[in-house]
Amino acid sequence: MDRHGRVQPMSVEQIVEQAENFEYNPLVPFKHWSRSAGTLIKEAEIYEHEGNEQQAYLLLFRHARLILDKLPKHPEARSKANDVVLQQLRKDVLQNISKLEKLRPRINKRYERYQAILRERNRAKAVNNQALAASGRVSADAQSHKGHSRLPSDPPLSHGSEPLTAGENRELAVKLAHKEIRRRATARKATRQVGITEEEEQARRTAGVWGDWEEALTKDEHSIHRDTLSKELHNVRMQVNGTRPEAPRHGGTRPEVESQNSHILYPSVPQRSAHDQNAYSYSSPGTTSDDLGATYPISSPPQRPLKTPSYLVEDTSLPQRPDKEAITRTTSPSRSATASPTQQDLKPSTFTFQSSAYLENGTPLRTVFLPPDLRHRFLTIALPNTTANLETCGILCGTLISNALFISKLVIPEQKSTSDTCETVNEGDLFDYIDGEDLMILGWIHTHPTQTCFMSSRDLHTHSGYQVMMPESIAIVCAPSRGDWGVFRLTDPPGMKSVLNCTQSGLFHPHAESNIYTDALRPGHVYEAKGLEFDVVDMRR
Numbered sequence: 001m002d003r004h005g006r007v008q009p010m011s012v013e014q015i016v017e018q019a020e021n022f023e024y025n026p027l028v029p030f031k032h033w034s035r036s037a038g039t040l041i042k043e044a045e046i047y048e049h050e051g052n053e054q055q056a057y058l059l060l061f062r063h064a065r066l067i068l069d070k071l072p073k074h075p076e077a078r079s080k081a082n083d084v085v086l087q088q089l090r091k092d093v094l095q096n097i098s099k100l101e102k103l104r105p106r107i108n109k110r111y112e113r114y115q116a117i118l119r120e121r122n123r124a125k126a127v128n129n130q131a132l133a134a135s136g137r138v139s140a141d142a143q144s145h146k147g148h149s150r151l152p153s154d155p156p157l158s159h160g161s162e163p164l165t166a167g168e169n170r171e172l173a174v175k176l177a178h179k180e181i182r183r184r185a186t187a188r189k190a191t192r193q194v195g196i197t198e199e200e201e202q203a204r205r206t207a208g209v210w211g212d213w214e215e216a217l218t219k220d221e222h223s224i225h226r227d228t229l230s231k232e233l234h235n236v237r238m239q240v241n242g243t244r245p246e247a248p249r250h251g252g253t254r255p256e257v258e259s260q261n262s263h264i265l266y267p268s269v270p271q272r273s274a275h276d277q278n279a280y281s282y283s284s285p286g287t288t289s290d291d292l293g294a295t296y297p298i299s300s301p302p303q304r305p306l307k308t309p310s311y312l313v314e315d316t317s318l319p320q321r322p323d324k325e326a327i328t329r330t331t332s333p334s335r336s337a338t339a340s341p342t343q344q345d346l347k348p349s350t351f352t353f354q355s356s357a358y359l360e361n362g363t364p365l366r367t368v369f370l371p372p373d374l375r376h377r378f379l380t381i382a383l384p385n386t387t388a389n390l391e392t393c394g395i396l397c398g399t400l401i402s403n404a405l406f407i408s409k410l411v412i413p414e415q416k417s418t419s420d421t422c423e424t425v426n427e428g429d430l431f432d433y434i435d436g437e438d439l440m441i442l443g444w445i446h447t448h449p450t451q452t453c454f455m456s457s458r459d460l461h462t463h464s465g466y467q468v469m470m471p472e473s474i475a476i477v478c479a480p481s482r483g484d485w486g487v488f489r490l491t492d493p494p495g496m497k498s499v500l501n502c503t504q505s506g507l508f509h510p511h512a513e514s515n516i517y518t519d520a521l522r523p524g525h526v527y528e529a530k531g532l533e534f535d536v537v538d539m540r541r
Helices: 012-019 030-049 053-073 080-134 140-144 170-193 198-206 215-223 227-240 374-387 427-436 457-469 495-500
Strands: 162-164 256-258 263-265 351-353 368-370 393-401 404-412 415-417 422-424 440-447 474-479 484-490 517-519 526-528 535-538
Touching: 012 053, 012 080, 030 053, 030 080, 030 393, 030 440, 030 457, 053 080, 170 351, 170 368, 170 393, 170 404, 374 393, 374 404, 374 440, 374 474, 374 535, 393 422, 393 427, 404 427, 404 440, 440 457, 457 474, 457 484, 457 495, 484 495
Parallel strands: 162 351, 368 404, 368 526, 404 535, 440 474
Antiparallel strands: 256 263, 393 404, 393 440, 415 422, 474 484, 484 517
């Protein structure tokens, strides 16, 4: 980022290097990785629509690596059901590679333009310094910045939106979210009213039918040499269609994609199996809970076809609730909360919310905006179970807007509960609804009817599945008998690796690390945003 907190343009080669830098653990269930793949595509679509082609490219390339290089080697990939899922995921990659082909020249051209302006500014600065030195004077810039270099003040950045800090701009965030969520809902409704199926709608998104491109870049798009890439894409399509691809001229086993500056290796698509590719299924982490209560009207979800079965989560034990560390938030120049734009100015592409916290390994976390009233509504819904000493769980769903995550829907799935556990059932219905509404899973909420507020060993194993899909995922624990609640995430490291590598059985068991999870709200990457609207959908029958 530059000194204003904005992302500087990168070349495709630099983006690819970042895209390949993700941790893959084969011990994570296949179903979690397949859901994670879908989340990557959704995020890429939103970033592209908001004009952040750089981040869209990164996510789509990471998706291709995950599906083509990692998942085929997963120990569960050999099962018939997962092989069918993998075949469908490969089709998604095929469509996304075509989009990568379109984004590639734009990104490189923007990077080259940025570098040219940077060189020109440095040349002008050098000439100016030489003139000052000849006259015996020192420039004010050199005087005030001795000993360290300075980035250019305002080159044409890849995504020239205004950086915002979450804590100072919650009111603006709420207004932005309300407008954008309504816009997307209206567009989705209009699309379906004209008879476009959800499958076709998704295909159009994946194929890149989003908004307008920069006119200056569009003019030169077809002049860029892409012969090698076109041949490789042709071979990939032939593989997916079950025919034998042409042997690459360079004799390698992977298709090699030529860049304007260097070579990018796209993962190759293996020969497809003979399984039916239409039986595509997902399932999600099970959950644990305890309750609190109250009463509100709850909307019912639209009826959707059943997809696949659920699964049970591994078990775990009772580490103590972590202490809240005092973390100093670093702020950078951003829009004042008082200087709010008009409703017409509220466009996601205009703003970018900066990361407000980091994982223990230094990875930045995007801000999650949480409606303050959500837990009260959930406790109202959970009250009958809480009174009966049964746990209740809900799924926190939302969307990505301006590089921040907004929780906009609380979904209560079908579930089976005991005093210590809560497991989702008929998850096919749950994921049909989530995908049909273009939602992302941002975490989960559950109750401990009689226990204190902490993450049990079972909760830790459950949440690891969510955090694999999205590092910003949160777990909200409500302890109604104590009037307490908390928002947590696994530490990384050591929490994520410890839980994912744990092979202990039993409902509750200890883990060696004392700092296996941490508070995500005070302080952390989660901010309560007063006035943020959300809906409740209860899928229990």
